[in-house]
Amino acid sequence: MDFIELRVKAPGELSDILVAELAEVGFDTFEDNDEGFCAYTTEDVFNPDDVAEIMSRYEGLGELEYSHRTITRQNWNAEWEKNFQPLVIADKVSVRAPFHPARPDLPYEIVIMPRMSFGTGHHDTTALMIENQLTIDHQNKRVLDMGCGTGILAVMAVHLGAASVLAVDVEPWTAENAADNAAENHVQDRVEARLGDVTALEGEAPFDIILANINRNVLLEDMGTYGQYLKAGGPILFSGFYEEDLPLIRAAAEQAGFTYESMRTSNHWVSAVFRK
């Protein structure tokens, strides 16, 4: 399957609105740049008419230019290698590719080969989730990472002491990539990557911790099911939505039996912690 890169030139506030709109029509990876941002999706999901319709609604609000190109699956690695810079989250967690120098000066290191999956740590939601994970006791816990992408949060969970992590994602290449990244970080014996959505959890006993960085609509839809798979007293960390959507997420979470604890924000994105 090939990928579509949509390059958008727009001022900051307009970019934020467009990212939210494009997320509704299948774009699930966004990278900021000096001129605006790039959005990515797969060819099967891409509909140029949807994009044109969104853009036409915002053309009057500022200088707006956009174009798209196809990136073949084979070229994807070269693309991300060119753009993937190592980063440090919360002064504690180094996230880097295998070809970057190691950071033994930091307590945690995650090595990621993102390929075509979401989750290099560069997106605000991933970094916010990791910051929240650092505040949660993972020692000997059984963790569910829903919407695992590269498996970055699953690796972090093991680094924080988790006994085992079930990492689930609906994208076929993602489950494979999460398994590869678990091996790259020498935690493959504690991470199981599985393809699917909430229905892939059938038969699982409740987890001690749930991590779910997905998107607003999936979280709202699956909230009740997450409730069935979390032990009483266990924390559930959500992300993948904007500050303006927190009231909706909070209402659904409370209905599912979770109590709100705290949240972090970055560039209007949220990661919130609830407890059952």
Ligand SMILES: C[S@@+](CC[C@H](N)C(=O)[O-])C[C@H]1O[C@@H](n2cnc3c(N)ncnc32)[C@H](O)[C@@H]1O
């Ligand atoms: C925002 S990314 C998060 C990736 C990674 N966990 C991170 O924190 O960087 C969301 C992921 O959720 C996956 N996803 C979308 N719908 C899903 C669903 N219904 N169930 C499970 N995963 C889903 C996407 O394929 C994508 O990999």
